[in-house]
Amino acid sequence: MGPITLFDKSFLQSLSVDESVWFDHFFLTNVCPLFYVETMADLEKSPQKGRTAEDEVKIIADKFPEMHGMPCAHHTELCTTNLLGRGVPMTGQVPLAGAQLVKTDGKSGAVFEPSPEAEAFSRWQKGEFLEVERLYAKAWRSLLLPLDSKVVAKEVRMLDIDAASCKTLEEAKHLADGVVVRRSRPAARMKLALMSLNIQTGLHGQVLERWMHANHPPLAQYAPYAAHVLAVVLFYKIALAANLISNERPSSRVDVAYLFYLPFCMMFVSSDRLHEKCASLFMRSDQVFVWGPELKSGLNELNKYYLKLPDTERDKGVYSFASDPPEIGNGIVTRLWGQLLPKWRKKEETDVADRPVVGPTINEIKRMASAPPLSPSAVDFNPDSTERFLIKRRVARRKGSWYQVPKGIKAEQE
Known part of the structure; x- marks a missing residue:
């Protein structure tokens, strides 16, 4: 097969x-x-x-x-x-x-x-x-409407990230990873995850109780797949704010969302230029684009x-x-x-x-x-x-x- x-x-x-x-x-x-x-x-x-x-x-x-x-x-x-x-x-x-x-x-x-x-x-x-x-x-x-660039820029600043200093997609990925692996401001980071990942409001209490019982670990340690998806979401917003990805092409939001599913394959095939530039940043060493x-x-x-x-x-x-x-x-x-x-x-x-x-x-x-x-x-x-x-x-x-x-x-x- x-x-x-x-x-x-x-x-x-x-x-x-x-x-x-x-x-x-x-x-x-x-x-x-x-x-x-x-x-x-x-x-x-x-x-x-x-x-x-x-x-x-x-x-x-x-x-x-x-x-x-x-x-x-x-x-x-x-x-x-x-x-x-x-x-x-x-x-x-x-x-x-x-x-x-x-x-x-x-x-x-x-x-x-x-x-x-x-x-x-x-x-x-x-x-x-x-x-x-x-x-x-x-x-x-x-x-599939363009995101409001001012809103995106504000969200990125709230993460203590200076988008103007981000010059490459690799840097955007590094900054996004930092959010899911750091231990500082744990409650704020978990709240960001629950909102960004569209977790049902009725489940927030259950998630937070379990996370606090585990002594507030970083998201990458607590829920690795959720951390992967959040990193993709944040990467996209940072890259937009840094003008590394164009906001004029609404479909880019959909294109980036395919990266959520990268952990579940050996190879990813696409004819999309955005995927060609970004996918390898989120792939394991044993995967190929x-x-x-x-x-x-x-x-x-x-x-x-x-x-x-x-x-x-x-x-x-x-x-x-x-x-x-x-x-x-x-x-x-x-x-x-x-x-x-x-x-x-x-x-x-x-x-x-x-x-x-x-x-x-x-x-x-x-x-x-x-x-x-x-x-x-x-x-x-x-x-x-x-x-x-x-x-x-x-x-x-x-x-x-x-x-x-x-x-x-x-x-x-x-």
Whole structure:
């Protein structure tokens, strides 16, 4: 399934449908909530010549990674749980949203129904849009107004930061980090965090009580993921106040918000110049930023390579002939696999499609898929470490030039 990859709308929008098939096939994608709402917001865009706003959204929806897309939990929810004492892994795993806990065959499990976002993209592919989505799109668009530069400058001064002395994005990042790691004025810093992270007012007391009981540690120590998000927010405001990021482009607020989800990937691919400049500042040493046009070129080369196969091979579905990326062209896909998944070449050379699936395994999957969710009182295991999990998906049999599943599979089996 490939490296865990965060992507933004600009990248997916740049792909052809065929290229999107190979992106979905060779990468395990983190579908963050921001991508969904940003796409939905296009319903309120002024239509282009010959196309309606609905047409534009459908074009993006047709490229949605439905085979290997992982619905990431919202950053606000993750910040809230982190502040309340629950750990948030920040080493590349995608924190999935909407788990239903079950127990079958004596084993604990988590079942994920198709996410609301995935269901929406499936409808949008058919040109079906709900009125509530149009209203939400309008509300979202209204938020994409430039921030008041005077207000931003005042907020930065309240942090005892002189924006005029900040000359580079690296300095802005250093100043933002200082706010979340320092111990001085702890109460003021925690109040800043609760407000900036949009934590529900009703939970403030619970968070503060737990934080005070822990002896007022810096946010970076107390809730590392919440500290990461706050650092991104502060970095953006400092960079704006220092004129390192233009306030004339309202979408920059959305672009920067993608950085909230950087801990949950191995690589981030984008065709946005702001991401190219800023993303690496917030990434771990084992992560990579990939420039979108370069990966698009590599996916296009893969598509041309596989199109040379006879129809009899292609009709078997992409899994049967493309379990691993080949060494061709600029080789960026293979290079990324080698860099981020160094053990993949050592695995057993067995065609995935030819591996036998025994009957009991299929029956176990069916039982798990149909198992009723456990009530909270019946959960006798750690929800963060279930023995297995199942993700239900709605997948198109054919996408562009390619069968994602074997041609002979009937629609009701998909």
